[in-house]
Amino acid sequence: MDYPKVTSLVEEYLETNRSRLLLERDASENEVEDPSSTAAWPDAARGPKHRRLRHGNPSGDPSTAPRCGAKTRRGTPCECPSVRNRRRCRLHGGLSTGPRTPEGRERQRKAVTKHGNYSQAAVRARAERLALLQLQAARWFLTVKSRFNR
Numbered sequence: 618m619d620y621p622k623v624t625s626l627v628e629e630y631l632e633t634n635r636s637r638l639l640l641e642r643d644a645s646e647n648e649v650e651d652p653s654s655t656a657a658w659p660d661a662a663r664g665p666k667h668r669r670l671r672h673g674n675p676s677g678d679p680s681t682a683p684r685c686g687a688k689t690r691r692g693t694p695c696e697c698p699s700v701r702n703r704r705r706c707r708l709h710g711g712l713s714t715g716p717r718t719p720e721g722r723e724r725q726r727k728a729v730t731k732h733g734n735y736s737q738a739a740v741r742a743r744a745e746r747l748a749l750l751q752l753q754a755a756r757w758f759l760t761v762k763s764r765f766n767r
Contacts, residue, residue: 685709 682698685706689695700711716722733739
């Protein structure tokens with residue numbers, strides 16, 4: 618490698634970027650650590666376990682925050698902290714307020730239906746079947762009990 622050529626390239630670079638490099642150097646020299654910066658964040662001085670949390674969660678130990686628990690694509694529960702006053706994290710709908718307009722509600726009602734197992738009619742039909750089974754079980758139990766009491 619030809620050293621005079623390399624030095625000429627370095628000099629050319631310095632010449633073209635001299636003003637930017639000087640500004641960066643001056644900025645780094647003028648930086649002074651503010652002693653009150655830790656006063657504004659009292660938890661920061663206590664270590665990594667005590668810091669401010671994002672998305673409305675209280676400060677303190679982040680490992681004690683309630684977890685989301687939504688089923689991930691891997692099939693495991695989500696381990697992100699849930700948003701304050703919600704059951705889910707910001708990734709699984711904790712920040713969502715849901716549809717507000719009648720058109721939006723109708724669109725969601727149509728889009729979410731994958732199988733209809735949770736529609737009002739399906740829930741009502743399951744409840745009626747369960748009640749019928751319980752009634753049949755009670756009748757069977759009474760007939761069996763009456764046979765043994767003879």
